[in-house]
Amino acid sequence: MSNLTLLGENAVRAKYKAAMIPTDKKNSVLNKCAEELIKNADAIIAANKLDLDNAVKNGMSDAMQDRLMLNTSRIEGIAEGLRQVASLPDPIGEVLDTFVRPNGMHIEKIRVPMGVIGIIYESRPNVTPDAFSLTFKAGSACILKGGSDCIESNKAIVKVLRDVLSGEGLDPDILQLIEDTDRAVTTEFMKMKEYVDVLIPRGGAGLIRAVVENSNIPVIETGTGNCHVYIDKDADPDMAVNIVFNAKTQRISVCNSCESLVIHSSVKDKILPLIYEKLSEKNVEMRCDERALGVLGDKGSPASNEDFGREYLDYILSVKTVDSVEEAIAHINKYSTHHSETIVTENKESAEKFLNEVDAACVYHNVSTRFTDGFEFGFGAEIGISTQKLHARGPMGLKEITSYKYRIRGNGQTRG
Amino acid sequence: MSNLTLLGENAVRAKYKAAMIPTDKKNSVLNKCAEELIKNADAIIAANKLDLDNAVKNGMSDAMQDRLMLNTSRIEGIAEGLRQVASLPDPIGEVLDTFVRPNGMHIEKIRVPMGVIGIIYESRPNVTPDAFSLTFKAGSACILKGGSDCIESNKAIVKVLRDVLSGEGLDPDILQLIEDTDRAVTTEFMKMKEYVDVLIPRGGAGLIRAVVENSNIPVIETGTGNCHVYIDKDADPDMAVNIVFNAKTQRISVCNSCESLVIHSSVKDKILPLIYEKLSEKNVEMRCDERALGVLGDKGSPASNEDFGREYLDYILSVKTVDSVEEAIAHINKYSTHHSETIVTENKESAEKFLNEVDAACVYHNVSTRFTDGFEFGFGAEIGISTQKLHARGPMGLKEITSYKYRIRGNGQTRG
Numbered sequence: 001m002s003n004l005t006l007l008g009e010n011a012v013r014a015k016y017k018a019a020m021i022p023t024d025k026k027n028s029v030l031n032k033c034a035e036e037l038i039k040n041a042d043a044i045i046a047a048n049k050l051d052l053d054n055a056v057k058n059g060m061s062d063a064m065q066d067r068l069m070l071n072t073s074r075i076e077g078i079a080e081g082l083r084q085v086a087s088l089p090d091p092i093g094e095v096l097d098t099f100v101r102p103n104g105m106h107i108e109k110i111r112v113p114m115g116v117i118g119i120i121y122e123s124r125p126n127v128t129p130d131a132f133s134l135t136f137k138a139g140s141a142c143i144l145k146g147g148s149d150c151i152e153s154n155k156a157i158v159k160v161l162r163d164v165l166s167g168e169g170l171d172p173d174i175l176q177l178i179e180d181t182d183r184a185v186t187t188e189f190m191k192m193k194e195y196v197d198v199l200i201p202r203g204g205a206g207l208i209r210a211v212v213e214n215s216n217i218p219v220i221e222t223g224t225g226n227c228h229v230y231i232d233k234d235a236d237p238d239m240a241v242n243i244v245f246n247a248k249t250q251r252i253s254v255c256n257s258c259e260s261l262v263i264h265s266s267v268k269d270k271i272l273p274l275i276y277e278k279l280s281e282k283n284v285e286m287r288c289d290e291r292a293l294g295v296l297g298d299k300g301s302p303a304s305n306e307d308f309g310r311e312y313l314d315y316i317l318s319v320k321t322v323d324s325v326e327e328a329i330a331h332i333n334k335y336s337t338h339h340s341e342t343i344v345t346e347n348k349e350s351a352e353k354f355l356n357e358v359d360a361a362c363v364y365h366n367v368s369t370r371f372t373d374g375f376e377f378g379f380g381a382e383i384g385i386s387t388q389k390l391h392a393r394g395p396m397g398l399k400e401i402t403s404y405k406y407r408i409r410g411n412g413q414t415r416g
Numbered sequence: 417m418s419n420l421t422l423l424g425e426n427a428v429r430a431k432y433k434a435a436m437i438p439t440d441k442k443n444s445v446l447n448k449c450a451e452e453l454i455k456n457a458d459a460i461i462a463a464n465k466l467d468l469d470n471a472v473k474n475g476m477s478d479a480m481q482d483r484l485m486l487n488t489s490r491i492e493g494i495a496e497g498l499r500q501v502a503s504l505p506d507p508i509g510e511v512l513d514t515f516v517r518p519n520g521m522h523i524e525k526i527r528v529p530m531g532v533i534g535i536i537y538e539s540r541p542n543v544t545p546d547a548f549s550l551t552f553k554a555g556s557a558c559i560l561k562g563g564s565d566c567i568e569s570n571k572a573i574v575k576v577l578r579d580v581l582s583g584e585g586l587d588p589d590i591l592q593l594i595e596d597t598d599r600a601v602t603t604e605f606m607k608m609k610e611y612v613d614v615l616i617p618r619g620g621a622g623l624i625r626a627v628v629e630n631s632n633i634p635v636i637e638t639g640t641g642n643c644h645v646y647i648d649k650d651a652d653p654d655m656a657v658n659i660v661f662n663a664k665t666q667r668i669s670v671c672n673s674c675e676s677l678v679i680h681s682s683v684k685d686k687i688l689p690l691i692y693e694k695l696s697e698k699n700v701e702m703r704c705d706e707r708a709l710g711v712l713g714d715k716g717s718p719a720s721n722e723d724f725g726r727e728y729l730d731y732i733l734s735v736k737t738v739d740s741v742e743e744a745i746a747h748i749n750k751y752s753t754h755h756s757e758t759i760v761t762e763n764k765e766s767a768e769k770f771l772n773e774v775d776a777a778c779v780y781h782n783v784s785t786r787f788t789d790g791f792e793f794g795f796g797a798e799i800g801i802s803t804q805k806l807h808a809r810g811p812m813g814l815k816e817i818t819s820y821k822y823r824i825r826g827n828g829q830t831r832g
Contacts, residue, residue: 246830
């Protein structure tokens with residue numbers, strides 16, 4: 001039996017126990033985890049130091065090293081995250097629907113845990129306690145596969161959390177970490193349909209593609225965002241500039257940032273220069289189609305067709321000119337990753353058309369795309385942003401990582 | 417460009433149109449389809465005759481030939497099915513939730529079409545109009561891949577339906593059939609993630625396994641059912657006998673029929689002989705563990721461990737003896753395909769324990785497992801029974817083949 005098979009069997013055993021833990025107990029365990037992470041901060045920071053030393057050796061960029069680094073204040077932040085999850089309503093047991101059939105069967109549709117949730121992610125050791133807290137509160141066991149870059153940090157964090165589970169009389173295998181950093185093991189993990197109910201990849205486009213291509217477990221695809229701001233002919237110019245500036249530059253490396261500007265031809269002469277001026281504060285390069293380039297001249301650079309499909313995650317913005325809201329919608333539906341799209345307009349009719357016809361998880365009117373986020377939506381937590389249509393779409397909080405079942409009560413009904 | 421790529425591009429173009437068809441129009445088109453199928457019955461029956469001739473040539477069993485066969489009355493049944501779907505409420509546009517955030521964003525969660533739904537199925541040409549009617553009413557385009565056994569029937573049916581779409585001014589590519597019966601084409605179809613939003617296999621365990629293993633499209637797994645009836649120590653003996661008899665024999669070849677009997681040791685001496693006697697009417701073989709065999713003697717046959725995991729779809733029933741409801745739950749959770757499970761008991765506490773702790777789409781108390789069905793649940797239609805936990809579980813009607821999106825309205829909100 002391979003090590004992964006053992007992990008799988010442990011997880012299946014643990015999931016039935018995880019599903020039955022009462023809300024109060026789950027909350028007190030999460031608070032205890034927060035406490036113990038702070039108490040054990042020194043050990044965690046020491047383990048993190050090993051990862052950082054390796055990172056330096058491997059020539060990791062400063063920005064990436066910063067994402068990897070843990071200190072006392074970051075561990076306090078992690079602990080606070082656990083306490084917040086403890087304070088959220090328990091999604092499990094919610095009655096979603098009840099109905100009685102003519103034969104007297106009483107049917108209840110009830111929210112239940114997913115079972116075993118697998119999560120594959122890169123760098124950033126804070127994902128480890130974060131993912132555990134959400135899956136645990138949602139009544140599931142989890143198997144985590146973090147990046148090799150932060151394996152020592154992850155092992156230290158998971159040890160603290162598993163010790164709390166054991167100390168509280170729970171099965172520690174409710175949380176398991178795959179410690180083997182071999183890529184072949186990750187691929188094997190993706191094939192563990194027999195044990196894992198859903199697999200959530202969190203990371204770059206390459207990781208997500210690999211999981212989608214290789215997994216036999218149902219996957220929730222997360223995160224790539226080629227998000228558009230469309231400035232309609234009836235847009236308020238100041239609002240348009242503010243929204244583009246916020247969506248493009250407020251945080252450059254995230255999936256809900258804007259990558260492409262779509263502008264109505266009748267306002268391009270007026271609004272494009274204002275946008276250029278504002279974006280200049282952050283040295284944003286504007287890659288323009290011919291008509292937009294006609295306005296900006298050598299302030300812009302020419303866009304290739306490829307540009308309209310790119311998620312830059314950088315200070316670059318593609319610019320496309322259209323002659324109608326219909327053309328804007330068609331362009332966006334063609335190039336979008338179906339994450340977040342917004343229209344800026346004072347015209348109710350155009351806004352409604354855009355809200356209805358754009359095919360994306362989150363479609364906005366007069367709002368920055370940056371709000372596609374579990375916390376901003378008030379979910380109190382987030383395990384990722386789904387860009388697929390199956391199961392969950394957009395920000396995923398606790399409810400989005402649950403399933404349901406039917407409970408049917410009768411008095412001897414048989415089918416005729 | 418391969419033929420499938422063209423189909424994919426057609427489907428994507430058609431899905432945006434399908435999503436915008438008003439309810440009244442969808443209903444009138446479905447009624448028109450019903451009418452035209454009846455009008456064109458002769459052509460459909462002639463095409464079906466070609467499939468039947470081939471079936472005879474290929475030595476298909478009489479039972480399978482019967483499933484394949486279409487006549488006037490069966491086509492009238494199909495037409496009636498389309499009319500029923502027309503009469504169901506339109507799931508699209510339903511507001512599932514609304515909330516306002518502290519910054520004034522007004523968020524609506526709204527039910528939207530899935531987009532492009534792929535369905536792979538075997539034999540039975542009635543699945544073709546059935547699948548079309550459900551995906552169409554749910555606002556999606558579909559690509560159907562039926563069995564090679566009924567390709568001529570499918571082509572004839574699809575021609576009628578596409579002609580109606582065109583005649584009604586709609587894009588006929590809302591419904592497309594893959595006419596190439598080469599297996600390699602089916603495998604290529606499973607990889608069309610770029611064009612297809614969800615893939616639903618309907619058929620035997622082998623087909624479903626092939627789709628799960630090969631698809632890069634999100635899959636909804638359907639149909640395999642190793643369903644249990646557990647007779648508790650506090651069961652009403654008459655009810656127990658009736659439910660076992662109904663669940664096992666009322667229809668032998670379906671996924672919600674009972675394959676395994678679990679019985680409490682304290683009632684086995686009394687109830688097992690009654691069950692044997694009743695099942696004898698249908699010559700059901702009872703494959704028993706040692707203790708059950710101790711009761712039935714040579715009326716039963718010995719079960720191997722393998723028997724407890726089998727979906728017989730035949731007049732065979734495995735029998736397992738347990739000493740508690742806890743042991744019954746553990747046995748069922750181990751061997752179940754998580755489809756439908758039932759407890760027979762007059763003891764409320766045991767019933768609630770079973771309802772809560774058994775991990776299946778449908779868990780019953782004092783009801784036959786045979787009711788796991790979209791029509792029996794009152795959904796008015798069914799595209800299959802999901803046995804996975806992602807997206808939909810149990811009977812899938814119109815709502816279960818939709819997705820959702822968020823519409824967010826504001827007045828210039830940006831993120832700080």
